[in-house]
Amino acid sequence: MAAATGTALAGKHVLVVEDEFLVAIDIEAELHENGARVTCAGTLAIAEACAKRERFDAAILDVNLHGKVSYPVADILRQEHVPFVFHTGQGEKRTLSERYPGVEVCNKPCDGTALVSVLGRVLADENAA
Template sequence: MDGTDTDIRGRRILVIEDDFLVAQALCSLIEEAGATVVGPLGWLGEALAYVESNKDQFDSAVLDVDLHGEKSYALADWLAERNVRFVFTTGYGADALDPAYSGYPRCEKPFDPRALFRALASRNP
């Protein structure tokens, strides 16, 4: 990828995605762009326990809205409270996201890599 607005090289990106094939594709995209993948993790409880114990292992996150039927908002709140940049991902439209979280970046599946990387490249939540 070229352009500073999509440059994620050197970033450590936590991937939270419950679909194995989507997670694999996402991890490949991130690694090809020069970032390090942390995870992937696919369950909300597992992800919450991981971030609590490994706060310094990542600097941004890709967060699937729905993890095996559970909304990932508790994890989004945890990330936002610690100023960790994250991007919601969803296979549904914008209306699938709770209005309280509409101000956060969101990418729909299938991913447009440039849009995803642009959302991750920013350092401020």
């Protein structure tokens, strides 16, 4: 699976939206190990600005950012046809699957390796479609 993940992520620009610093660092390190270029955003305002300003190949979105939901960022990414996965500890899987059908949801705690593996699979599936 690691080879497939590395292949899917190599050279890709990935947005990581995460307000917990240590979690963001873990995810960023895993993405770098798989050849991705990473932009991190720790607040909703920064994440929205990045999503509007830059072109991404994929994204990992924490749902709750200091009490604000990342839905505006997800909406921008969806409009731009950028695949993403949600990374959440809030248990909103049902709400997320209703609002964003087909989008993968990884519940915290989920280590960076597993999360990046899911993102790699999403990208590989997107490229195969």
